[in-house]
Amino acid sequence: MAHGKTRGSGSLGPILIVLGALLVLWYVAALGMNWDRQAGLYQRTGVPMPPVTQVVGDLLNMDKPMLPAPHQVATEVWKTTVEQAVTSRRSLVYHGWATLSATLLGFVIGTALGIGLAVLIVHNDAADRSMLPWIIASQTVPILAIAPMLIVVLNAIGIEGLLPKALISAYLSFFPVVVGMVKGFRSPEPILLDLMRTYSAARAQVFAKLRWPMAMPYLFASMKVGIAASLVGAIVGELPAGGAGLGARLLAGSYYGQTVQIWAALVVAAVMSGTLVMLVGLGERWVTARMGARPA
Amino acid sequence: MTPVVSAKGLGLTYRTRESEVVALSDVDLDIGKGDFVSFIGPSGCGKTTFLRVIADLEQPTSGSITVNGLTPEEARLKRAYGYVFQAPALLPWRTIAHNIALPLEVMGIPRAEQQARIARTLALVNLEGFADRFPWQLSGGMQQRASIARALAFDADLLLMDEPFGALDEIVRDHLNAELLKLWAATGKTICFVTHSIPEAVYLSTRIVVMSPRPGRVIDVIDSDLPAERPLDIRETPEFLRLAARVRDGLRAGHSYEES
Numbered sequence: 001m002a003h004g005k006t007r008g009s010g011s012l013g014p015i016l017i018v019l020g021a022l023l024v025l026w027y028v029a030a031l032g033m034n035w036d037r038q039a040g041l042y043q044r045t046g047v048p049m050p051p052v053t054q055v056v057g058d059l060l061n062m063d064k065p066m067l068p069a070p071h072q073v074a075t076e077v078w079k080t081t082v083e084q085a086v087t088s089r090r091s092l093v094y095h096g097w098a099t100l101s102a103t104l105l106g107f108v109i110g111t112a113l114g115i116g117l118a119v120l121i122v123h124n125d126a127a128d129r130s131m132l133p134w135i136i137a138s139q140t141v142p143i144l145a146i147a148p149m150l151i152v153v154l155n156a157i158g159i160e161g162l163l164p165k166a167l168i169s170a171y172l173s174f175f176p177v178v179v180g181m182v183k184g185f186r187s188p189e190p191i192l193l194d195l196m197r198t199y200s201a202a203r204a205q206v207f208a209k210l211r212w213p214m215a216m217p218y219l220f221a222s223m224k225v226g227i228a229a230s231l232v233g234a235i236v237g238e239l240p241a242g243g244a245g246l247g248a249r250l251l252a253g254s255y256y257g258q259t260v261q262i263w264a265a266l267v268v269a270a271v272m273s274g275t276l277v278m279l280v281g282l283g284e285r286w287v288t289a290r291m292g293a294r295p296a
Numbered sequence: 297m298t299p300v301v302s303a304k305g306l307g308l309t310y311r312t313r314e315s316e317v318v319a320l321s322d323v324d325l326d327i328g329k330g331d332f333v334s335f336i337g338p339s340g341c342g343k344t345t346f347l348r349v350i351a352d353l354e355q356p357t358s359g360s361i362t363v364n365g366l367t368p369e370e371a372r373l374k375r376a377y378g379y380v381f382q383a384p385a386l387l388p389w390r391t392i393a394h395n396i397a398l399p400l401e402v403m404g405i406p407r408a409e410q411q412a413r414i415a416r417t418l419a420l421v422n423l424e425g426f427a428d429r430f431p432w433q434l435s436g437g438m439q440q441r442a443s444i445a446r447a448l449a450f451d452a453d454l455l456l457m458d459e460p461f462g463a464l465d466e467i468v469r470d471h472l473n474a475e476l477l478k479l480w481a482a483t484g485k486t487i488c489f490v491t492h493s494i495p496e497a498v499y500l501s502t503r504i505v506v507m508s509p510r511p512g513r514v515i516d517v518i519d520s521d522l523p524a525e526r527p528l529d530i531r532e533t534p535e536f537l538r539l540a541a542r543v544r545d546g547l548r549a550g551h552s553y554e555e556s
Binding site for chain 2: 191194195197209
């Protein structure tokens with residue numbers, strides 16, 4: 001127990017130090033990057049140069065700064081989450097949920113598709129030889145170019161809202177799952193495959209009793225990458241569509257030069273992504289514990 | 297009585313792009329029901345390959361072999377043998393009991409019957425009380441006993457063992473050898489046992505097949521005249537030492553043949 005405690009506090013310290021350093025860096029960068037704009041403002045309004053302390057205060061509290069200071073972003077996040085009704089179009093919870101639901105749906109589709117393709121590749125020689133190059137090629141296509149077309153085409157045939165975004169998420173998230181699961185399904189050592197053969201086990205039995213459980217660590221590693229990619233896909237899918245979602249919020253912010261709004265949406269997206277990856281990690285720990293893993 | 301395993305002119309050549317490796321050449325051997333046959337020889341002599349041919353894990357390239365009067369494939373499909381590998385090959389996510397249940401699940405044996413067989417085979421290898429442990433919680437010797445229990449669980453009459461104790465230290469190995477003899481006496485199974493230890497081969501076997509490498513072939517087949525009841529200190533008796541010497545001579549002959 002004592003050991004676990006020291007390890008916990010040991011990892012928290014460095015994290016806080018890094019976080020603090022990043023904040024300091026951010027403030028310094030905000031001062032430097034906002035200087036030109038603020039100086040121009042002083043010049044246009046004919047105000048004489050105020051004392052340094054006030055300049056610093058002005059630089060860190062601009063309306064439309066080049067780089068908003070952390071506390072500005074924090075205030076914006078607070079105002080648009082806690083202080084807004086979640087149904088409001090000004091609420092980041094409203095936009096966040098639109099993105100999150102597309103992310104999750106896309107992630108489920110992508111993971112299922114990835115597992116399905118991996119099963120096919122592992123069990124069918126023709127699929128093994130023919131499919132992987134296409135799967136890899138699919139990821140070299142720039143998603144930013146495909147997404148608007150996909151959205152427009154799907155809208156034209158009457159598919160709107162969640163599904164088009166989810167499909168872009170699925171497109172990005174199936175890839176790590178295919179690659180990971182092909183490796184995972186092939187990870188049983190020859191001796192274990194021989195063992196199943198001595199039992200004259202059917203292929204489905206070898207899959208269910210050997211390949212699938214053996215692939216679990218690969219599945220979770222793939223899903224961690226996949227769910228983060230899925231969120232990116234949902235945001236990209238929202239860029240051309242407008243309406244609800246963090247992507248739409250980012251786009252609106254950049255139209256009107258609302259940098260604080262952009263950064264607030266970015267922070268929410270980052271927190272969401274981190275939380276999702278962490279949840280997959282928790283799922284992994286739960287499954288590994290049930291599979292009798294040796295405690296580390 | 298038809299032999300359990302009968303090989304005639306059996307050969308196996310591995311063909312790679314650059315070369316051919318003769319793993320087995322012209323092996324004639326009959327193994328009778330209830331025999332304990334050891335295969336001994338240096339590495340590369342084809343003893344493991346022969347076992348894998350019996351198990352239908354390798355395909356011979358010449359000659360013929362039958363297992364219970366059937367082809368190895370037919371015998372495998374009828375689950376005619378249990379195979380114990382060099383490593384325990386337990387599934388790490390299954391408890392010992394569930395590992396033993398693996399072949400029973402594959403073969404569709406009802407759950408209640410599975411429980412009975414798990415309990416019985418755990419008792420046979422002295423692992424009662426470890427049913428709910430995971431493999432990593434057991435020592436190497438205990439893991440290998442669990443894998444023997446797994447091979448016994450579905451009651452095949454033939455047990456194929458490929459250097460099952462090769463990775464264990466000598467004290468554990470002595471102990472498991474004595475237990476294996478008891479188990480063999482209690483179950484009356486036919487056992488094919490691959491080893492590279494002369495004392496182990498002589499101590500366990502009713503017949504010892506001495507093999508030599510490149511090409512893998514049978515040098516000598518020695519019928520043991522040791523009594524069925526074998527305490528560990530039988531290994532100091534003149535009869536035992538005489539058998540061991542004959543095995544050693546056979547191995548040496550195979551070796552000098554290779555170098556001449």
